[in-house]
Amino acid sequence: MHLALQPGELTFLVGPSGAGKTTLLKLINREIRPTRGEVWVDGIAAHALKASRVADLRRRVGVVFQDYKLLPRLTAMENVALALQVGDLRVSDQEASERALDALDAVGLGDRGGAFPHQLSGGQQQRVALARAVAAQPPLLIADEPTGNLDLETSWEMMDLFGDIAAFGTAVLIATHNVEIVKRLQRRVITLVHGRLVRDQPAGQTGRLAWLASS
């Protein structure tokens, strides 16, 4: 497959289970290494990166997971601040706290910075995860089924946030099964089936989803 994401573009990655959506996201984030082909992220050759340099790549890619992956012993604010400081040790505690609170504020959780993950609802935890992913302002944000554990209303709130993030110039790639959201938002849709890119539909021309039509 050949695929390029542009800054400020929100793209959905769809396809049946086992199509390779998560694998593609993992290739981008270098959780797995491609056996062949190339993956370039913000000028970095992810496919050829040494293990010791993978962290450099991951600081350029914000990631949101279905299961949030927050550190349970840290508060919401500390979870976000951690991502800022491990990415750049020059960030002081005060700066990290301020930027973390800004990020939480941006996702509507400015008043819950002191709460631990178990004190937050699923939607709130996902928003903390989103704040963590974008706090360092990476050029690319990838999300693997970010609404998978959320109710419909919260899912729409999350999608609004993803849209806002893309509007600020971040390339956003969301792997999802949520057909309703994909259809209504009318953004670019990439369809994978059995590891192959079968259709790349530009924003506003989504029409019928290829993998639904084929199934």
Add this chain to the structure above:
Amino acid sequence: MAGIVVKGRFPRRRIVQTVAVNVFRYLFRGAARNWFRNMGSTAPALGSMTLLLLLSGLIGLSGLALYNLEKVEAGQASLLHVYIKDGATTTDVDVLWDRLARDPRVATVYYTTKAEALKRAQHIPGLPQIASATDANPFPASLDVQAKNIDDVAAIDTMVRNDIAVDPAYPTSYDQGAYQRIQAVLFGVGVAGLAFLVLLGFVAVTVTMNSIRAAIHSRRDEVTIMQLVGAPRWMVRGPFVVEGAITGGLAGAAAGLVTFALAMTGITAGAATFAQFAPGITVAVAAIAATIVLAAGLGLGSGSSLISVRRHLES
């Protein structure tokens, strides 16, 4: 109205301070917190490492004492007393002296009179009784020959034992094979001690590696999250290595203290006897041994953790 933005450089000192604080927090404070949290699984490693280091310290000190003992024995073994018969003339003794002094295998030759021999004997356990048993001086005069090489003592003995000036009944102090027997015993003890230490070291390293492996598995989610948010490799691996170093450091400190205490007890309790069977073991040597044990603990703990982390923690 257009605004003016002044971008001042952030003071370098503040940057260094911030980096140092963050490194300390993520590397050392985190490791110390996790070490206390995992104390239960670390206890076997701590115990076996303490035992290993304590035995290493004691075996090390014993080895040093044996080495010194061997040096003393070697010095004594390479000194050949050539006993002069009572009726030997001065000329005969001088001729023998010259012959020995010219020999390239000989380092020094010293003439010990009968009076000096008696005086020396009075300091050797058991001999004063012999000296006082008779009015006459029973100890012969001797030429004390210091050989350059211990292996030449036998040849020198052969060369002088039939000399006219030498006592035919008891010509020299040469005891064939005595030094070799001591050497063989010391070598055997050394090899056995080393083998024991290697075995114990293997056990300690394996137990420490397993405890770090257990720590990695118990914190797998945390490690994954750290990796996914872009934590550099040293920040993910470092705390585990520091945890190992804490374990090794504590074990080393405990073992070092006990080693030092035991050595001090020996030195102070039986000063004369201790110096005889453990020559060269002083307070300074005991302190150095304790420091080496501590350093070995730190190295062993962090080293085995590093091996475990490299094996069980993927990038």
